[in-house]
Amino acid sequence: MQKKLLASYRGLRAEAEATALRLHELSELPMCEVQSAALLRDVLSSHGFRIEREFDLIPNAFIAAAGRGRPVIGILAEYDALPDCGADGRTPGHGCGHNLLGTASTFAAIALARVLKANSIRGTVKLFGCPAEETLVGKCYMARDGAFDRLDACLAWHPGAGTSVNNGSGAAMDSITYEFHGKTSHAAADPHNGRSALDAVEIMNVAVNFLREHIPSNVRIHYAIMDGGKAPNVVPPYARSWYYIRARDRKQVEEISARVDNCARAAALATDTEMHRTILAACYDRVPNDALSAALDRNLRTVGAPRFSAADRTAAAELGPDGGFARGIGSVSTGRGTASSDEANVSWLAPLGRFNIACWAKGTPGHHLLIHQQSQLPAAMKGMAVATKALALTGLDLMTDTDLRRQVKREFRKLTKGKAYDPVIPAGQPAPVQDRPGCPCEASE
Ligand SMILES: [Zn+2]
Ligand SMILES: [Zn+2]
Numbered sequence: 001m002q003k004k005l006l007a008s009y010r011g012l013r014a015e016a017e018a019t020a021l022r023l024h025e026l027s028e029l030p031m032c033e034v035q036s037a038a039l040l041r042d043v044l045s046s047h048g049f050r051i052e053r054e055f056d057l058i059p060n061a062f063i064a065a066a067g068r069g070r071p072v073i074g075i076l077a078e079y080d081a082l083p084d085c086g087a088d089g090r091t092p093g094h095g096c097g098h099n100l101l102g103t104a105s106t107f108a109a110i111a112l113a114r115v116l117k118a119n120s121i122r123g124t125v126k127l128f129g130c131p132a133e134e135t136l137v138g139k140c141y142m143a144r145d146g147a148f149d150r151l152d153a154c155l156a157w158h159p160g161a162g163t164s165v166n167n168g169s170g171a172a173m174d175s176i177t178y179e180f181h182g183k184t185s186h187a188a189a190d191p192h193n194g195r196s197a198l199d200a201v202e203i204m205n206v207a208v209n210f211l212r213e214h215i216p217s218n219v220r221i222h223y224a225i226m227d228g229g230k231a232p233n234v235v236p237p238y239a240r241s242w243y244y245i246r247a248r249d250r251k252q253v254e255e256i257s258a259r260v261d262n263c264a265r266a267a268a269l270a271t272d273t274e275m276h277r278t279i280l281a282a283c284y285d286r287v288p289n290d291a292l293s294a295a296l297d298r299n300l301r302t303v304g305a306p307r308f309s310a311a312d313r314t315a316a317a318e319l320g321p322d323g324g325f326a327r328g329i330g331s332v333s334t335g336r337g338t339a340s341s342d343e344a345n346v347s348w349l350a351p352l353g354r355f356n357i358a359c360w361a362k363g364t365p366g367h368h369l370l371i372h373q374q375s376q377l378p379a380a381m382k383g384m385a386v387a388t389k390a391l392a393l394t395g396l397d398l399m400t401d402t403d404l405r406r407q408v409k410r411e412f413r414k415l416t417k418g419k420a421y422d423p424v425i426p427a428g429q430p431a432p433v434q435d436r437p438g439c440p441c442e443a444s445e
Helices: 002-026 032-048 097-116 137-143 195-212 249-273 291-303 309-319 369-374 378-400 403-418 442-445
Strands: 049-054 062-068 074-077 121-132 155-159 174-182 221-226 238-247 275-283 352-358
Touching: 002 032, 002 097, 002 378, 032 049, 032 062, 032 097, 032 121, 032 309, 062 097, 062 378, 074 378, 097 121, 097 155, 097 378, 121 137, 121 403, 155 378, 174 195, 174 249, 195 221, 195 238, 195 249, 221 403, 238 291, 275 442, 291 352, 291 378, 309 369, 309 378, 352 378, 378 403
Parallel strands: 074 121, 074 155, 155 352
Antiparallel strands: 049 062, 062 121, 174 238, 174 275, 221 238
């Protein structure tokens, strides 16, 4: 059956590569992935998948399914691009390689569904179309709205500069905007009648920067001022900052977020302005799964690492990275990273396994034009093929190997026992489009 599955991918390869190149051309920003999501839905539909669900409050999110009954195995697809990573450095581009990510996940689901059908194996394959990973939004909202409930296991991957299963964890995180509403006035003629919202943003930032001394050193807090007034001679009536607060787990994030909120309240009080806080996304730390990671590692070794050629090395070096490509498959990594992913939220709702596959040359910087440029080269297509096959093979194991499924679920239950999933994002709040939080005041103005 494994051989049939791998052979079935040979027939899909040309279509998969065309799909990845089309996503590359589209390069749509988070929450703007209208055509990218439609492309993947169309591809899935043409291969017999039904579009099971779309989400009123989450643009460009969808669930496509094939097969019937249990077990239900999910695969996560992402397809959003990043600003300023396109060919000229000023347009959006796939600076994180999500054109490869979304395509491999989609075609792994297709290859798996084909084999199940051909062998009359009971089970459902679900492909999750997850928008806005780069703003850590899509899966937080999909999880809140029940997308990942009743899954037996879920698989994910990410293109990178090396090949290995990743069973480590990242940081939990809150993404929050703080908006301040004051009163405008002529900055020279009657500043005493103004109440500056920008002052509030600055005082809040100063307070948070003093707070850093008194919080654990693993915590990361970063912010950007998204709106700080329009001209120096007009007292800004509106200002907004956007904060990321990262920590070990949800408990630590919530403790620190509450103290950052106090800084915002203090700034509003000091400046006689009004503050509105909107939580845009809430990420969890990731629940590891040794059994699922071992299955992914085994299948990755069956498929083998991508085999890069001298021509691949030359093509990458012409763009910049001249260190060549990683060879072979690394051991399963278990470290704790400082970055965050909305993928981790899924790991609290179903056993989640993931790997990274080399798709670009060593030394390529993350979130960069160089990734966009390399994500359409033959080398990237080799990495994408390895990812597709290893995901599909692991999906097949999960469908057919009752012992593996039992082991994976036992481990999941043990690690999540007594910890109910709290989506944190309020029910009914629409997913934010780009960085716009939809402040209640804006709606009434
Ligand atoms: Zn990214
Ligand atoms: Zn990414």
